[in-house]
Amino acid sequence: MAVPVEGLPSRVRIHEVGPRDGLQNEKAVLPVEVKAEFIERLAAAGLTTIEATSFVHPRWVPQLADAEELMPRLTALADAGVRLPVLVPNERGLDRALALGATEIAVFGSATESFAKANLNRTVDESLAMFAPVVARAKEAGLRVRGYLSMCFGDPWEGPVPVSRVAEVCHRLLGLGCDELSLGDTIGVATPGHVTALLDALVLGGTPVERVAVHFHDTYGQALANTLAALQRGVTTVDASAGGLGGCPYAKSATGNLATEDLVWMLTGLGIDTGVDLGRLTATSVWMAERLGRPSPSRTVRALSPHQEQES
Amino acid sequence: MAVPVEGLPSRVRIHEVGPRDGLQNEKAVLPVEVKAEFIERLAAAGLTTIEATSFVHPRWVPQLADAEELMPRLTALADAGVRLPVLVPNERGLDRALALGATEIAVFGSATESFAKANLNRTVDESLAMFAPVVARAKEAGLRVRGYLSMCFGDPWEGPVPVSRVAEVCHRLLGLGCDELSLGDTIGVATPGHVTALLDALVLGGTPVERVAVHFHDTYGQALANTLAALQRGVTTVDASAGGLGGCPYAKSATGNLATEDLVWMLTGLGIDTGVDLGRLTATSVWMAERLGRPSPSRTVRALSPHQEQES
Numbered sequence: 001m002a003v004p005v006e007g008l009p010s011r012v013r014i015h016e017v018g019p020r021d022g023l024q025n026e027k028a029v030l031p032v033e034v035k036a037e038f039i040e041r042l043a044a045a046g047l048t049t050i051e052a053t054s055f056v057h058p059r060w061v062p063q064l065a066d067a068e069e070l071m072p073r074l075t076a077l078a079d080a081g082v083r084l085p086v087l088v089p090n091e092r093g094l095d096r097a098l099a100l101g102a103t104e105i106a107v108f109g110s111a112t113e114s115f116a117k118a119n120l121n122r123t124v125d126e127s128l129a130m131f132a133p134v135v136a137r138a139k140e141a142g143l144r145v146r147g148y149l150s151m152c153f154g155d156p157w158e159g160p161v162p163v164s165r166v167a168e169v170c171h172r173l174l175g176l177g178c179d180e181l182s183l184g185d186t187i188g189v190a191t192p193g194h195v196t197a198l199l200d201a202l203v204l205g206g207t208p209v210e211r212v213a214v215h216f217h218d219t220y221g222q223a224l225a226n227t228l229a230a231l232q233r234g235v236t237t238v239d240a241s242a243g244g245l246g247g248c249p250y251a252k253s254a255t256g257n258l259a260t261e262d263l264v265w266m267l268t269g270l271g272i273d274t275g276v277d278l279g280r281l282t283a284t285s286v287w288m289a290e291r292l293g294r295p296s297p298s299r300t301v302r303a304l305s306p307h308q309e310q311e312s
Numbered sequence: 313m314a315v316p317v318e319g320l321p322s323r324v325r326i327h328e329v330g331p332r333d334g335l336q337n338e339k340a341v342l343p344v345e346v347k348a349e350f351i352e353r354l355a356a357a358g359l360t361t362i363e364a365t366s367f368v369h370p371r372w373v374p375q376l377a378d379a380e381e382l383m384p385r386l387t388a389l390a391d392a393g394v395r396l397p398v399l400v401p402n403e404r405g406l407d408r409a410l411a412l413g414a415t416e417i418a419v420f421g422s423a424t425e426s427f428a429k430a431n432l433n434r435t436v437d438e439s440l441a442m443f444a445p446v447v448a449r450a451k452e453a454g455l456r457v458r459g460y461l462s463m464c465f466g467d468p469w470e471g472p473v474p475v476s477r478v479a480e481v482c483h484r485l486l487g488l489g490c491d492e493l494s495l496g497d498t499i500g501v502a503t504p505g506h507v508t509a510l511l512d513a514l515v516l517g518g519t520p521v522e523r524v525a526v527h528f529h530d531t532y533g534q535a536l537a538n539t540l541a542a543l544q545r546g547v548t549t550v551d552a553s554a555g556g557l558g559g560c561p562y563a564k565s566a567t568g569n570l571a572t573e574d575l576v577w578m579l580t581g582l583g584i585d586t587g588v589d590l591g592r593l594t595a596t597s598v599w600m601a602e603r604l605g606r607p608s609p610s611r612t613v614r615a616l617s618p619h620q621e622q623e624s
Contacts, residue, residue: 001465001466001471001472001506002505003503003505003506003508003509004505005504005505005508005541008505153313154313159313160313188615189581190581191315191577191578191580191581191582192317192540192578192581192582193314193315193316193317193320193581193582193583194313194315194581196315196317197315218533218611219611219615220574220577220611220612220615221530221536221571221574221577221610221611221612222536222574222577222578222581224533224534224536224537225536225537225539225540225578227537228504228537228540228541229317229540259533262532262533262534265503265532265533265534266503266504266534266537268503269501269502269503269504269505269506269534270503270504270505271505298533299530299531299532299533300532300533303500303531303532
């Protein structure tokens with residue numbers, strides 16, 4: 001039953017990260033045909049923005065080493081208007097993405113020095129300096145650019161991350177030319193008041209909320225409550241991963257993304273339009289779970305597909 | 313990091329249902345010593361209201377057939393001020409509870425005719441008539457009485473349940489003398505707008521929000537977002553089950569209660585006092601998971617106890 005709440009957006013755009021952020025965190029390396037079919041199925045389920053792959057060096061992300069083979073298989077989707085951003089770490093990655101006709105890229109920074117060092121082997125300043133020509137050249141070429149920011153709430157080395165620190169890095173990313181920011185709760189520790197406080201700080205600092213997306217992990221089960229808090233502050237772009245891909249329910253590091261199905265269930269109940277067909281999406285996640293040889297961690301997928309459970 | 317939100321309560325009482333609602337939905341039948349130790353550990357972790365057992369006929373709930381053996385083991389806790397409500401279906405159950413010195417009981421009704429028929433083999437009117445003398449006698453004896461109401465949002469046979477229908481049955485339960493109502497989303501389909509609408513209808517109808525508790529299931533991953541919506545409407549009593557007991561992550565019917573740990577994580581982050589020591593609570597749920605032979609479905613328990621995961 002759809003029961004809208006006053007003050008919430010009437011429409012939310014889901015930025016689907018399963019094929020990129022999801023698959024890069026799965027142990028299995030899937031064949032390129034499976035990845036292409038996955039993206040096609042997600043688009044057929046109504047998702048309009050699907051992060052397709054990554055141009056990070058295959059040494060670091062072997063799961064997505066086949067970007068050159070995958071991208072040409074997606075031209076029909078791109079021609080049909082499906083947005084297919086790709087992750088780009090540096091100018092070499094941008095060259096590869098441009099050569100394949102990408103029209104949207106994402107760069108990924110860190111709000112904390114510890115994670116910048118661990119993930120990028122750079123200081124935050126150095127990483128922003130590395131992104132500057134990437135973003136500039138991408139904008140020149142007419143591409144849309146998203147800036148991911150990791151560790152916006154807590155950091156495994158530094159603990160809670162001050163809102164003012166995150167806001168500062170956000171403003172610098174926007175200053176480089178990023179069209180959109182995605183605020184990542186990389187270790188899943190955020191709670192709704194923290195989300196509200198960060199969004200308020202950003203907006204007070206002059207960032208239009210339309211340019212802010214949220215990217216929550218369900219490590220402590222908080223992702224959907226945090227999403228609700230973000231919607232209440234006017235956020236209209238939410239990252240999610242079909243089937244909760246990227247976090248194994250049986251693994252130590254159950255640090256998965258918010259499952260797209262759980263998000264769609266809530267948004268539909270709130271009368272917020274997503275354009276997504278939940279049945280087709282769930283069927284896609286069950287199909288992908290079979291490819292990966294394990295059930296989806298999404299609660300909605302499990303509830304809607306008891307057959308999957310009997311198999312597992 | 314605790315980041316409070318204006319307008320939320322400063323303190324929430326968790327009504328722990330693991331030993332009753334959790335264990336009655338587990339396949340395993342545990343020894344009475346384990347149940348007593350479980351309740352003692354929950355109290356030691358700071359939970360102040362722990363639903364201890366059920367006086368439903370053992371034919372229906374064999375997992376809790378040992379109420380007569382369990383209750384005498386809990387007298388020290390009761391003397392120390394821990395509230396230990398017990399579920400009572402009828403006058404025969406009340407007699408048993410009174411004989412054992414219970415000071416709080418709960419009756420359980422249904423908002424829908426279909427579930428009243430399926431669960432109680434009675435119409436809603438007939439079930440309320442059955443509760444009337446139970447509640448009256450309990451109040452006469454100085455007991456506190458909670459009224460559970462199932463299917464407050466959706467019903468597997470009837471679909472969405474009208475808010476006005478739920479409000480009517482709520483008012484009738486209060487009219488019988490119930491001190492508190494617990495609004496159950498038995499099949500886990502509710503979303504935050506529906507929660508808000510139901511609470512608004514109750515308050516408009518004259519029910520003080522202090523007398524309303526919420527009882528969410530995480531079947532579709534919505535429990536914590538729904539809880540946030542309820543807190544925003546002033547609810548200060550939230551039902552939860554330690555470790556998410558009662559819903560197996562690997563079973564078809566993953567209809568588990570909201571995990572107390574996931575709730576405590578959110579409330580702590582919101583600066584809301586619960587009195588619960590999350591470390592001790594998580595250790596208790598890991599201990600119980602070992603007794604049941606399967607890992608806890610709580611995301612917070614899994615995140616905080618990787619050792620459990622390696623075993624599973």
